[in-house]
Amino acid sequence: MREQQLYLQAGYKNFSEYCQRELYAWGGYRRINQLLGAKKVIDAVGELGGHIKNERQARPLLRLV
Numbered sequence: 001m002r003e004q005q006l007y008l009q010a011g012y013k014n015f016s017e018y019c020q021r022e023l024y025a026w027g028g029y030r031r032i033n034q035l036l037g038a039k040k041v042i043d044a045v046g047e048l049g050g051h052i053k054n055e056r057q058a059r060p061l062l063r064l065v
Helices: 015-022 028-051 055-064
Strands: none
Touching: 015 028, 028 055
């Protein structure tokens, strides 16, 4: 959604606005960024990503990615 800028097709000016309006039930922009960061960490560590059980565990590693 963010990389392909699909939020523009939905009529939003930026990804932040999209998250705040459409994804508020899941925590809005801040929470979505945390989850996307965790996904980035899990993808970067490869098979070791299976040991990361939740976003909170991935958060400190995001700075290294």
